[in-house]
Amino acid sequence: MEYFFQQLINGVTLGSIYGLIAIGYTMVYGIIGMINFAHGDIFMVGAFIALIFIVAFSITAAMPIALLVLALIGVLIVSMALTAAWGWTVERIAYRPLRGSFRLAPLITAIGASIALQNFVQISQGARNKPLQPLIPGGFSLSDGGADGSGFAVQLSYSQILIIVVTLALMIGFTLLINKTSLGRAQRACEQDRKMASLLGINVDRTISLTFVMGAALASVAGLMFLLYYGVIDFYIGFLAGVKAFTAAVLGGIGSLPGAMLGGLLIGLIETFWSGYFSVEYKDVAAFSILAIVLIFMPEGLLGKPEVEKV
Amino acid sequence: MSSWDINPVLTIEHLTMRFGGLVAVDDLSFNVGRGDITALIGPNGAGKTTVFNCLTGFYKPTEGRIVMNRLNGEHFLLERMPDFQISAHAKVARTFQNIRLFGGMTLLENLMVAQHNPLMVASGYTIGGIFGLTSFRKAEREAVERACYWLEKTGLVDRADAPAADLPYGDQRRLEIARAMCSGPELLCLDEPAAGLNPKESAELNALLQYIRKEHQTSILLIEHDMSVVMEISDHVVVLDYGEKISDGTAAAVKDDPKVIAAYLGVPDEEVDAVEEEVGI
Amino acid sequence: MSSKSENFFTDCVKDAAMGGLIALALFSVLIGMKAEVASGLGGGLGIEYRWAAVAIAVAVVFGGRLLLNLFVWKTKTPVTEKAGSLMPSMSSLAPLGKYAMPVFLVLAVLLPFLLMSAYGARGSRQYLDLAILVTTYVMLGWGLNIVVGLAGLLDLGYVAFYAVGAYSYALLAQYFGFSFWICLPLAGILAAFWGIILGFPVLRLRGDYLAIVTLAFGEIIRVVLLNWYEFTGGPDGISGIPRPSFFGIEFTRGEGGFADVFGLDYSSIHRIIFLYYLILIMALITNFVTMRLRKLPVGRAWEALREDEIACRSLGINTTNTKLTAFALGAMFGGFAGSFFATRQGFISPESFTFIESAVILAIVVLGGLGSQIGVVIAAIVMIGGFEFFRGLEEYRMLVFGLLMVIIMVWKPRGLISTRAPSITLSGKKGKGISADLVQEGHG
Known part of the structure; x- marks a missing residue:
């Protein structure tokens, strides 16, 4: 039972990270109907930017706690801004010129952008993986594993709490942003009918750019979380995380923000439980198989709107 | 008993289609007479296209039975068949309200695709075709001839090698009819064939439909808003409103039906009362 | 002013x-x-x-x-306009297009001899290796073109079938000692079989969903190959895969070898030339079959499917079967290419079958112009040949590769050759090409 709870905690943490990335996929897919293949690599770029700032300003666990929190918030804000700039640039260079062009073209440029970003970071930052000393050590012990120490100790680390809390806060903020602000309204209008939205005076290009910017900012948060949680990154983390986050977005129902979060959680849980109870090697197979099964039997995902085919 | 009830090509019985809480078609029954041109009319949103989608297999009806009676005596329960088999075996062909041509393919190719199933057999399910069997070549020549025949009938033969998307709107509508006819149907379902046509094209369409009915043992069921088309060529008119049949009869009979007039034009309240009294509600 | x-x-x-x-x-x-x-x-x-x-x-x-x-x-x-006016316009290039295929064909057949006479046996080896690589990608591109270009089904996991073909040959040779010529058709059949198994459940999905599921299947197959250590050797791969023989005659030195039988001096280049012709013939067969199928009902049904699936169903075409044939056929050619890859390399491991391979093959098809056979050839030469050409850039190579994908696509979104030739004409002449703007790209 303790083992189960430990897996549950780990799964929710991992799922939160996937969920944050998945939001970027789902928003972009919702608004321009393309798989932004480079999004996983934007997440990787975000993780790298956060890492560089943490190292450059010598942020370590030895700092006073208040200062550490402030420093991390600072890193988060700066890396969100810079990653957002990367997201904006990719959209501007690789996708905007192809707006209204045929569907496969942006998919190919997205794959090209993904390859380019990966190799750019590999060249500029080196191919070796970057280990980081844990910044937020310690945590709660929910169960000490019994008096004789034979049971399983359940740990809820501070970094896990941080990840889950930040994700929740961002999720709520984001839902409000989409539902209550004029930007959100513009986005939803562009999702429905881009031409009509532009006729009604919405700057469609700007709205789409902002979607990419927001997606990239969230991905950079996920990047920082990933860094704090695993403590090691390399230039290749974007691909697998990206594919799984996209899986999460589809699983939850593409175009739906709560769906992306739910899908992220499910993928995180499935992966963790599979590794915990069956085999670590086949955890990706488990995630992908779930994707295939869900798509075959429930193509609209868990929370998505069914796509009605007009005859 | 009207002529269409004696030898119907299509019998629809208690057809009901619900989408969640919305009842698009409600307990609809009517017959389509063999060799007739039957018109299905009604205001926008009356459920006409839904009926079409049910009988061509794109929707599975919630309740009801749709029977296709072929000339060779076979009967098909359309509500149980997948959409492609309805065209292939039950010989029901259709056109679409928003034209669905293969835009990047030429007119001739469009009509060849319509003859897919017989050509598939002739090509030995592709294997014979790869090696160029003579029987397949012959079948292909015949298919081209049949396509040419319909291109001539629709006046499109000059543009046989042009892409379908390049055609003007009226020609695209005719091409869609030609394509449906190439699949050799016994019942042709046309979804607003005259929509967007000018009066001259509309008259040509009437002539074409009359010709199809007369020369090809094909019965026609059409959805139409253009009353001049409906009144001129239909033998039998079925009127839908809010998914229910409100009138069924010859064009002349339907035209004077107060319920039809009410559905189309709306009526003052006192007249509604009068009509309701008359029909006994 | x-x-x-x-x-x-x-x-x-x-x-x-x-x-x-x-x-x-x-x-x-x-x-x-x-x-x-x-x-x-x-x-x-x-x-x-x-x-x-x-x-x-x-x-x-x-x-x-x-x-x-x-x-x-x-x-x-803009200078590009001026430069453009110096270049021959597209319309004057059109007759060239008619000759492009034969010219390429003649060049491809004569290539080993041209190289041999120019660089000698030793010097031409690297160029022949490159030509083999490019031709392999041409074949893969042609195979995928059936799925993506004709049937309009977006497949991001094509490399899975390449892997199935390669592993089929390697494993059959390892466990049963079958020769290349027995394994080649078996590998194709197995790949087609996998295409049907994977395709059957997913082919009713539309658009990007199909893309992502095929990507997932590609990854699943790779992960299984990676972790099924007892059977596939896991990350170590399979080595010592037998080389192909010339209808039973081995390319070995001494008695009974290829050089001995044909009275030539032994040279290791013989095998390379043989491999080159082998893949060239395999690729040409792929092309021949595809061109032939385009003119048959099944090929027309594929293209109709790409244009409008609903209309297809209304005309009595069983769209599931039609998609499956396209998927299986594309997979089969991928499997053939895979077993060729295995026999050429003599060693395979899951590392050769990553998603990036699928992306490269898809990029070749899209850059070449969907559905265009000659476009695939040009794109493969530009992408793979260019990629090798930039070997000097070393680590910057993949970066340039990625950027080039973006730039070419932005420059020519419909690919290099984007007109569609009708599969049949009434006039009997080779019909006028259909502008890409009218051709749909498919929904699946």
């Missing part, structure tokens, strides 16, 4: 400065500061500052954008 040109100039500079500023923001962190494991401090990370590199990168962006602004984007008379 002068004020106008001054305005124009300041405009251009302003715009370029904006670009430079953004580049500064982007590059200052990722290029300017390199997080590197410091050697002394117990493996902790340190920062290496490289501001000069940032300055160069920003200057390149600023300069490049300024030049583009001045001469291409903002000016009324």
Whole structure:
């Protein structure tokens, strides 16, 4: 039972990270109907930017706690801004010129952008993986594993709490942003009918750019979380995380923000439980198989709107 | 008993289609007479296209039975068949309200695709075709001839090698009819064939439909808003409103039906009362 | 007049400065500061500052954008237009298109002899290896073209079938000692079989969902190959895969070898030339079958499916079966190419079958122009040949590759050859090409 709870905690943490990335996929897919293949690599770029700032300003666990929190918030804000700039640039260079062009073209440029970003970071930052000393050590012990120490100790680390809390806060903020602000309204209008939205005076290009910017900012948060949680990154983390986050977005129902979060959680849980109870090697197979099964039997995902085919 | 009830090509019985809480078609029954041109009319949103989608297999009806009676005596329960088999075996062909041509393919190719199933057999399910069997070549020549025949009938033969998307709107509508006819149907379902046509094209369409009915043992069921088309060529008119049949009869009979007039034009309240009294509600 | 040109100039500079500023923001962190494991401090990370590199990168962006602004984007008379007028126009190239295929064919057949006479047996080996590689990708591109270009089904996991073909041959040879010529058809059949198994459940999915599921299947197959250690050798792969023989005659030195039988001096280049012709013939068969199928009902049904699936169903076409045939056939050719890959390399491991391979093959098909056979050839030569050509760039190679994918696609979104030739004409003549703007790209 303790083992189960430990897996549950780990799964929710991992799922939160996937969920944050998945939001970027789902928003972009919702608004321009393309798989932004480079999004996983934007997440990787975000993780790298956060890492560089943490190292450059010598942020370590030895700092006073208040200062550490402030420093991390600072890193988060700066890396969100810079990653957002990367997201904006990719959209501007690789996708905007192809707006209204045929569907496969942006998919190919997205794959090209993904390859380019990966190799750019590999060249500029080196191919070796970057280990980081844990910044937020310690945590709660929910169960000490019994008096004789034979049971399983359940740990809820501070970094896990941080990840889950930040994700929740961002999720709520984001839902409000989409539902209550004029930007959100513009986005939803562009999702429905881009031409009509532009006729009604919405700057469609700007709205789409902002979607990419927001997606990239969230991905950079996920990047920082990933860094704090695993403590090691390399230039290749974007691909697998990206594919799984996209899986999460589809699983939850593409175009739906709560769906992306739910899908992220499910993928995180499935992966963790599979590794915990069956085999670590086949955890990706488990995630992908779930994707295939869900798509075959429930193509609209868990929370998505069914796509009605007009005859 | 009207002529269409004696030898119907299509019998629809208690057809009901619900989408969640919305009842698009409600307990609809009517017959389509063999060799007739039957018109299905009604205001926008009356459920006409839904009926079409049910009988061509794109929707599975919630309740009801749709029977296709072929000339060779076979009967098909359309509500149980997948959409492609309805065209292939039950010989029901259709056109679409928003034209669905293969835009990047030429007119001739469009009509060849319509003859897919017989050509598939002739090509030995592709294997014979790869090696160029003579029987397949012959079948292909015949298919081209049949396509040419319909291109001539629709006046499109000059543009046989042009892409379908390049055609003007009226020609695209005719091409869609030609394509449906190439699949050799016994019942042709046309979804607003005259929509967007000018009066001259509309008259040509009437002539074409009359010709199809007369020369090809094909019965026609059409959805139409253009009353001049409906009144001129239909033998039998079925009127839908809010998914229910409100009138069924010859064009002349339907035209004077107060319920039809009410559905189309709306009526003052006192007249509604009068009509309701008359029909006994 | 002068004020106008001054305005124009300041405009251009302003715009370029904006670009430079953004580049500064982007590059200052990722290029300017390199997080590197410091050697002394117990493996902790340190920062290496490289501001000069940032300055160069920003200057390149600023300069490049300024030049583009001045001469291409903002000016009324872009140099590209002038350069374009010097180039022959597309319409005058059209008759060339008719001869392109035969010219390529003759060149391809004569290539080994041309190379041998130019560079000698030793010198031509690397070029032949490259030609084999390019031809393999041409074949894969043609195979995928059936699925993506004709049937309009977006397949991001094509490399899975390449892997199935390669492993089929390697495993059959390892466990049963079958020869290449027995395994080749078996590998194709197995790949087609897998295509049907994977395709059956997913082919009713539409659009990007199909893309992502095929990607998932590709990854699943790779992960299984990677972890099923007892059967596939896992990450170590399979080595010692037998080389193909010339109808039973081995390419070995001495008695009974190829050189001995044909009275030639032994040279290792014989096998390379043989491999080249082998893949060339396999690719040409792929092309022949595809061209033939286009003119058959099944091929027309594929294209109709790409144009409008609902209309297809209304005409009595069983769309599931039609999609499956396209999927299985594409998979089969992928399987053939895979077993060729295995026999050429003599060694295979899951590393050769990553998603990036699928992406490259898809890029070849899309860059070449969907559905265009000759386009695939040109794109494969440009992409794979160009990729090898830039070997000198070493680590920058993949970066350039990725950027090129973006640039070519933005420049020509419908691919290099984008007109569609009708599969049948009434006049009997080779019909006029259909503009890509009219051709649909499919929904699946």
